[in-house]
Amino acid sequence: MKQFLQGCLLLLLTSTVLRAQETAGAAPTTRRVSGQGTVSGYIKDAANGEGLIGVSVFVKETETGITTNSYGFYSLTLPAGTYTLTYTYVGFARETRTVDLTGENVRLNIELQEEGRDLQEVTVSTRREDDNVKSVAMSVNTVEMKTIQKMPALLGEVDVIRSIQLLPGVSTVGEGATGFNVRGGNVDQNLVLLDEAPVYNSSHLFGFFSVFNPDAVKDVKLVKGGIPALYGGRVSSILDVRMKEGNSKRTTVSGGIGLIFSRLTLEQPLFKDKNGQARGSFIIAGRRSYADVLAKPFLTGDLKGSRFFFYDLTAKANYRINDKNTIYASGYLGRDVFGADFGFNWGNTTTSLRWNHVFSDKLFLNTTAFYSNYDYLLDSDLKRTNQKDFFNWKSGIVNYSLKPDFTLFLKNNTLTFGGQAIIYDFRPGEANAASGGEVRSFGLESKYALESALYIGNEQQVSRRLQLQYGLRYSLYNYLGPGEAYEFQTNVPAGQRRFPVSTTRYDRNEVIQTYGNWEPRFSAKYELNDISSLKVSYNRLAQYLHLVSNTTASTPLDVWTPSTNNIKPQIADQIAGGYFRNFGQTGTEFEASVELYYKWLQNQVDYIDGAELLLNKYLEGDLLNGKGRAYGAEFYLKKNRGDLTGWISYTLAKTERFVDGINNNRWFPTRFDKRHTLNAVALYDLNKRWSFSASFAFATGTPGTFPTNGYLFQNVLVGIVNGRNNYRIPPYHRIDLSATLYNRKKRPDQKWESNWVFSVYNAYGRKNPFSVFFRQAEEKRTVMLNGEPAQIPVAEAVRYSVFATLIPSATYNFKF
Numbered sequence: 001m002k003q004f005l006q007g008c009l010l011l012l013l014t015s016t017v018l019r020a021q022e023t024a025g026a027a028p029t030t031r032r033v034s035g036q037g038t039v040s041g042y043i044k045d046a047a048n049g050e051g052l053i054g055v056s057v058f059v060k061e062t063e064t065g066i067t068t069n070s071y072g073f074y075s076l077t078l079p080a081g082t083y084t085l086t087y088t089y090v091g092f093a094r095e096t097r098t099v100d101l102t103g104e105n106v107r108l109n110i111e112l113q114e115e116g117r118d119l120q121e122v123t124v125s126t127r128r129e130d131d132n133v134k135s136v137a138m139s140v141n142t143v144e145m146k147t148i149q150k151m152p153a154l155l156g157e158v159d160v161i162r163s164i165q166l167l168p169g170v171s172t173v174g175e176g177a178t179g180f181n182v183r184g185g186n187v188d189q190n191l192v193l194l195d196e197a198p199v200y201n202s203s204h205l206f207g208f209f210s211v212f213n214p215d216a217v218k219d220v221k222l223v224k225g226g227i228p229a230l231y232g233g234r235v236s237s238i239l240d241v242r243m244k245e246g247n248s249k250r251t252t253v254s255g256g257i258g259l260i261f262s263r264l265t266l267e268q269p270l271f272k273d274k275n276g277q278a279r280g281s282f283i284i285a286g287r288r289s290y291a292d293v294l295a296k297p298f299l300t301g302d303l304k305g306s307r308f309f310f311y312d313l314t315a316k317a318n319y320r321i322n323d324k325n326t327i328y329a330s331g332y333l334g335r336d337v338f339g340a341d342f343g344f345n346w347g348n349t350t351t352s353l354r355w356n357h358v359f360s361d362k363l364f365l366n367t368t369a370f371y372s373n374y375d376y377l378l379d380s381d382l383k384r385t386n387q388k389d390f391f392n393w394k395s396g397i398v399n400y401s402l403k404p405d406f407t408l409f410l411k412n413n414t415l416t417f418g419g420q421a422i423i424y425d426f427r428p429g430e431a432n433a434a435s436g437g438e439v440r441s442f443g444l445e446s447k448y449a450l451e452s453a454l455y456i457g458n459e460q461q462v463s464r465r466l467q468l469q470y471g472l473r474y475s476l477y478n479y480l481g482p483g484e485a486y487e488f489q490t491n492v493p494a495g496q497r498r499f500p501v502s503t504t505r506y507d508r509n510e511v512i513q514t515y516g517n518w519e520p521r522f523s524a525k526y527e528l529n530d531i532s533s534l535k536v537s538y539n540r541l542a543q544y545l546h547l548v549s550n551t552t553a554s555t556p557l558d559v560w561t562p563s564t565n566n567i568k569p570q571i572a573d574q575i576a577g578g579y580f581r582n583f584g585q586t587g588t589e590f591e592a593s594v595e596l597y598y599k600w601l602q603n604q605v606d607y608i609d610g611a612e613l614l615l616n617k618y619l620e621g622d623l624l625n626g627k628g629r630a631y632g633a634e635f636y637l638k639k640n641r642g643d644l645t646g647w648i649s650y651t652l653a654k655t656e657r658f659v660d661g662i663n664n665n666r667w668f669p670t671r672f673d674k675r676h677t678l679n680a681v682a683l684y685d686l687n688k689r690w691s692f693s694a695s696f697a698f699a700t701g702t703p704g705t706f707p708t709n710g711y712l713f714q715n716v717l718v719g720i721v722n723g724r725n726n727y728r729i730p731p732y733h734r735i736d737l738s739a740t741l742y743n744r745k746k747r748p749d750q751k752w753e754s755n756w757v758f759s760v761y762n763a764y765g766r767k768n769p770f771s772v773f774f775r776q777a778e779e780k781r782t783v784m785l786n787g788e789p790a791q792i793p794v795a796e797a798v799r800y801s802v803f804a805t806l807i808p809s810a811t812y813n814f815k816f
Helices: 002-024 160-164 291-298
Strands: 036-045 056-059 064-067 073-079 082-088 095-100 110-112 140-142 190-194 217-223 237-243 252-257 261-272 278-289 307-320 325-339 343-358 363-379 390-410 413-435 438-443 447-461 466-480 483-488 500-506 511-529 532-543 545-548 559-562 570-583 590-607 623-639 644-659 676-685 690-699 707-713 716-721 732-742 753-761 771-785 788-800 807-815
Touching (some): 095 110, 261 307, 413 559, 447 559, 590 644, 707 788, 716 771
Parallel strands (some): 190 237
Antiparallel strands (some): 056 064, 056 082, 082 095, 140 217, 217 237, 252 261, 252 807, 261 278, 278 307, 307 325, 325 343, 343 363, 363 390, 390 413, 413 438, 413 447, 447 466, 483 500, 511 532, 545 559, 590 623, 623 644, 644 676, 676 690, 690 732, 707 716, 732 753, 771 788
16 A cells, blocks of 8 residues: 555655646746647537547648547647648548738637538548558557447447457457457457556456447447557557546436447536526436346246346546546446356456546546446355355456546657556455354455556657657556565476465555566557658556456456466567558548557466366466467458448467467467458448348358367276467358338428347348357277277267357337
8 A cells, every 4th residue: 555655645746736827927828938829628518519530620720630539529739820720630621721920829629510411421430531641650440439339230229349340450369259469469468448548347147238338328448559658567469448528418318228228318407507508418328238137937847047147337427627527437337147057257346536636738647546347246145045055256356547648749759658557456256165053154365566657759740741659658557565475386387287385465555566567668650641651669568467367268267366476467569560541432431441560468378288277275386487479461442421431450460379388398388369351341321211230250160279189088088189279260250131121201300210120130030050069979889909890989079169050139229
């Protein structure tokens, strides 16, 4: 706790000094620097007052510009003069203003009007039209919620996580797997943020749905490379999900009724002033599945009373204190319950408190404090019908954090700096077991850690064609007591279990192990011309958390563990380069890109054969340390405009790992290695009432460890395995279809909007394999043994499919 308080004091000191400079320095926001002027403000959606992320603000006279930050704020410093500013945002009408910077600085807030809903243009991503060429960022994908809501979905329910899996460089090990994999990384190597709070399990129902309610999501951004210094803590990607702020113009109610669950959302303005302008707003959105309710009359015997459902509640509120200060509060609560007598129970809880402060026309601050809790339970008797014999086990991870982020807008430079302090509370396992009515409790001690970081970054416009983004992050990690630290044998053959040779007890907040890492970041963009550019990037990332799982696909019951004196932090270095181009009649009708990447990974956790992962006090003795590499090429072609829109992506990749003592000390493919991945999405608007969509997915089968030969022991076949991940399951492919019917408005001012969504998942009924396992068949084969005929068992391979048929669905959505 002492280290955490010191970190918080350091971070708050910066904010206090700047605040004192503002109040005591007596410099109003209209203060001028000789020969220069600044125009700044917020850009919002005129329909609901939501701040717009990534709006392009272009200065005609200088051919320069900037984009709004995550809260819709922008700032431009220019030589004194009169300028023409153009505000553009895909899906919104262009706005042009003339600004005079020969006198005072100008505060200019803008509300953009959404383009008429004639369905002639469909938004594919939330960004400026030529962002792929003009922005210095690379390896970044954003998918706008309007597009996600049009795409085919499982059981008619649109889903953020499934949508990003159709982007280049993103994959999953199969249906029913939680999380996603990015550029050869494991699921734990993705930092998933909901309003800046980490979500440790982003899936409902074992990966079939995500925890993000589409009615409450405003923006989705996936960063795979060239990661700015602002982000840290994971080594593969950042999935930044921003919630809506709530409609500050009027009360709205929306929702949907589907086959598997229903949704309901309320948005409301708050604290209207005497002019009728709201100073705040809120949104609250809830979902609940009811498959268990519908199935209840048909469940008999052991299945009677089974529970299999999930729910979540998402809420956010904001209040504008004055022109310089706005506060936000947001939260999420979700839970899954699955099982009859034996079952699972898991869920996430997050809370974020944020304060936005504008120190001046050039300096912007966002301070975030968050709480995140992920817990999971395994129970042998969910219904508690037997009080004498049962077993239950629960585990979890809790975070507390403080994070101030500053943005300083300078001429041709945007400087970002700040820091973060995170307290970790790992709860690896607590169990209760009863036999004959005698209850025994046992488990493992909680583990604690403090991760602190300071960063600085700069986005610099060197010339009209050359733009740089560079920065440095330093992360400091302390593994803390109370707890026991073990020293293990060192003379054990590679790949074998190690046993502890000594134990040291540490008191509360006593430092057991310290790690520090410098994390440089660099990106560069050079425009070849107005429609094409070249980009390169490099970043180093450090991760101090590890997901312990040796299953084919991660499950909700996998254990999170910190870096310790025996487990080193993961380190990743990635370089990437790409060519980006726009073309077509409108100049941005089509966009295309090709990216190449290579990633080096250090300190990758692997396992000895037969590792004991749950409730193992000496787990570290079953873990192995390895290195990894991932490299590939990503091809992307997108059509942005017209009645027919969509994209095609293809990824050629390879992901390998080397662990001393595994696979005869040779490189082997990881369990999520996929050589070829092809995705296609098509969205077609037939008229004002009907729209159609289709998606196609193809991927090379994932590796598996299969027996290569065997022997017969007491009439039982015993398989012999030679090598790790030595075979692949068959390839995966499917087509999904969807049609949306919009209601016909009877009058222009009609507030009620609704639509029907009809969809078919896995349209041609492909039996995609999730895994392949082996068993001894009932039939036997006749062979000659010692000159005599004999009957021996036959081994057979069984392909397991989660969805082996097409799945139709219908959903009714409404808004008023």
